[in-house]
Amino acid sequence: MLKKLVFIFFLTFNVSYFVYGIWGKTGHRVVAEIAKKNLTEKTLKKINSILDGESLPTVSTWADEIKSDPESRKYNTWHYVNIPLDEDYADIEKNKNGDVITAINECIEVLKNKNSPLSSKAFYLKFLIHLVGDIHQPLHVGRFEDRGGNDIKVKFFGKQTNLHRLWDTDMINDHMMSYSEFAENLDKIKFINTTLIPADWLKESQIEVNKIYNGVKNEDYIGYEYIYKNFPTVEKQLYKAGIRLADILNDIFL
Numbered sequence: 001m002l003k004k005l006v007f008i009f010f011l012t013f014n015v016s017y018f019v020y021g022i023w024g025k026t027g028h029r030v031v032a033e034i035a036k037k038n039l040t041e042k043t044l045k046k047i048n049s050i051l052d053g054e055s056l057p058t059v060s061t062w063a064d065e066i067k068s069d070p071e072s073r074k075y076n077t078w079h080y081v082n083i084p085l086d087e088d089y090a091d092i093e094k095n096k097n098g099d100v101i102t103a104i105n106e107c108i109e110v111l112k113n114k115n116s117p118l119s120s121k122a123f124y125l126k127f128l129i130h131l132v133g134d135i136h137q138p139l140h141v142g143r144f145e146d147r148g149g150n151d152i153k154v155k156f157f158g159k160q161t162n163l164h165r166l167w168d169t170d171m172i173n174d175h176m177m178s179y180s181e182f183a184e185n186l187d188k189i190k191f192i193n194t195t196l197i198p199a200d201w202l203k204e205s206q207i208e209v210n211k212i213y214n215g216v217k218n219e220d221y222i223g224y225e226y227i228y229k230n231f232p233t234v235e236k237q238l239y240k241a242g243i244r245l246a247d248i249l250n251d252i253f254l
């Protein structure tokens with residue numbers, strides 16, 4: 001009986017880990033926490049009323065959580081855009097269901113419109129908080145043929161994972177820090193090149209994803225050397241996402 005329970009526990013844990021990327025939540029919460037610290041008082045007040053008191057880090061993962069709801073499946077393409085490594089976003093055939101760029105622009109448009117009802121403002125604000133994080137995760141603008149690194153298998157300290165999960169979950173969790181500890185730690189990063197244009201954010205992620213693809217082969221062993229070399233990029237992307245999310249929110253709620 002005990003054996004059976006333990007088995008069921010591990011089965012449940014692994015299945016939910018795979019589907020929802022439970023620990024990948026940390027990255028989104030770090031971005032939201034950094035943004036929160038950089039909002040003006042006026043913006044924070046408006047956001048609090050739209051989110052009915054829920055915090056930015058709390059709502060930052062909502063857009064991933066609704067993926068399992070059949071009604072919300074139509075938004076699944078909003079989280080990423082697949083671009084061939086040597087092409088520009090402007091030149092690719094667009095997904096008719098939307099992508100991370102069209103979705104971010106739609107969020108901004110609805111939030112800037114004074115006539116938008118409160119319920120849609122809440123919906124789009126929660127999406128915006130999430131998607132500014134996603135567009136800064138380089139594998140979210142990766143290749144179509146390997147589903148943004150999901151089909152490239154790697155071993156993280158011997159444990160089977162994939163390139164996508166390595167970048168949004170495994171390397172972050174390996175540091176065993178809470179999202180607020182992370183956010184505090186990243187404050188030391190000096191970063192000035194900010195821009196409010198989502199297409200510019202995407203271009204930076206494309207440069208990073210090129211390096212990531214070049215730096216790994218299928219079935220590679222990932223250990224300390226890889227983390228040492230690549231974690232600064234994770235930190236930089238999280239921090240940029242947080243600052244830019246704050247900038248765009250401050251601009252929307254001016």
Ligand SMILES: [Zn+2]
Binds near residue numbers: 063064079130134
């Ligand atoms: Zn997402």
